[in-house]
Amino acid sequence: xxxxxxxxxxxxxxxxxxxxxxxxxxxxxxxxxxxxxxxxxxxxxxxxxxxxxxxxxxxxxxxxxxxxxxxxxxxxxxxxxxxxxxxxxxxxxxxxxxxxxxxxxxxxxxxxxxxx
Amino acid sequence: xxxxxxxxxxxxxxxxxxxxxxxxxxxxxxxxxxxxxxxxxxxxxxxxxxxxxxxxxxxxxxxxxxxxxxxxxxxxxxxxxxxxxxxxxxxxxxxxxxxxxxxxxxxxx
Numbered sequence: 393x394x395x396x397x398x399x400x401x402x403x404x405x406x407x408x409x410x411x412x413x414x415x416x417x418x419x420x421x422x423x424x425x426x427x428x429x430x431x432x433x434x435x436x437x438x439x440x441x442x443x444x445x446x447x448x449x450x451x452x453x454x455x456x457x458x459x460x461x462x463x464x465x466x467x468x469x470x471x472x473x474x475x476x477x478x479x480x481x482x483x484x485x486x487x488x489x490x491x492x493x494x495x496x497x498x499x500x501x502x503x504x505x506x507x508x
Numbered sequence: 509x510x511x512x513x514x515x516x517x518x519x520x521x522x523x524x525x526x527x528x529x530x531x532x533x534x535x536x537x538x539x540x541x542x543x544x545x546x547x548x549x550x551x552x553x554x555x556x557x558x559x560x561x562x563x564x565x566x567x568x569x570x571x572x573x574x575x576x577x578x579x580x581x582x583x584x585x586x587x588x589x590x591x592x593x594x595x596x597x598x599x600x601x602x603x604x605x606x607x608x609x610x611x612x613x614x615x616x617x
Contacts, residue, residue, distance in 0.1 A: 425605075434512075434596050434607035435551065448604045483550060497541070497598075497605075499550040 394418065396500035398484050404506045410472040413503045417466070417486030423447075425497065426459055426469050427483040435483055441467065471505075479507045510535060512599045514608035522616050527584040529611035531597035538600045540573060540580045545610070546593040554582075554595075587615045 397416040405411050417424050422443050427435035438457065439449040443464035452459070456475070461467040471478055481504050485497040511534045521527050531540065539558040543551035555564055557573035557580060564571045570583040584591055594610040 427607075434598075434609045436607070437604055440604065450604070485551075495600075496553045496556065497543075497551075498553070502550055 396484055396486055396498050398482075398500035398503055400503055401501060402504050402506075404508065405474055406508050407476055408473040410470065411474055411505060412471075413469045413482050413484075413505075415467045415469070415484030415500060417484070418498055421486035421488055421498070422464070423487045423489065423495065424461055424467050425485040425487075426467070427485065429481045429483055429502070431480070438469070474505075474507045476507050479505055481505070510599070510601050510604075510606050512597060512606045512608040514597060514611050516611055517609065518612050518614070520614045520616065521587050523589060524586050527587050527591070527613055529582050529595050529597075529613075531580045531582075531599075531608050533578045533599045533606075535578070535601070537577050538602045540577075540600065541598040541605070542571060542580075542582055543596045543598060543607075544593050545596065549593075551596060584613075587613070589615050589617055591615055 399414050424441045426438045428438055429435045438452045439459045440447040441461040444461050457471055459469045481502040483502045484500045487495045487497045489495050513532045515530050541556045542554040545551045555571050560577050561575045562573040568585045572581045592615050594612045596610045597608045598605045
């Protein structure tokens with residue numbers, strides 16, 4: 393079974409530039425998560441999709457971050473404009489179901505973003 | 509707000525010693541998950557606990573969920589160098605997951 397795919401693996405940009413990340417979840421997984429993991433910290437949930445609908449985006453900085461999951465499969469996360477504090481690893485995860493059901497999350501390899 | 513804490517932040521053990529990390533939530537959880545992240549890697553699911561007082565074992569790993577469903581622990585018996593990594597708990601509050609800051613385990617051979 394193929395895992396969660398993410399691209400690019402690494403990205404270096406200057407502050408105020410824009411960047412986009414792509415994620416392709418495991419086939420058949422309805423739930424997709426985007427996390428931000430700053431070095432030395434635990435993953436922080438940015439947004440959660442159920443199919444192509446948003447379940448939770450309470451911690452997404454909506455003035456600069458946006459995400460979409462067209463057709464309920466792959467997803468993109470965009471930052472525009474980037475700030476220095478956005479330097480982090482952006483992890484995408486997917487699961488079969490959400491909420492209180494058994495919902496093991498499968499993580500992709502992540503995209504390491506460096507903002508200079 | 510919902511907050512998940514973990515202690516200790518770091519733990520250095522000699523190979524063969526035991527290791528325990530503790531996870532505490534500010535409010536009652538629907539369930540809790542544990543993940544392991546190797547250096548340079550991504551989180552990998554270990555287990556999910558749902559019931560109050562639940563105890564699950566995976567070989568040398570023992571997971572417990574507190575009676576009040578506000579705390580959990582992971583115990584590793586006789587650590588090995590392959591256990592090196594950061595262990596995260598992730599609390600499920602019904603609508604969203606909140607990860608703890610993790611406990612970084614170093615195992616000296």
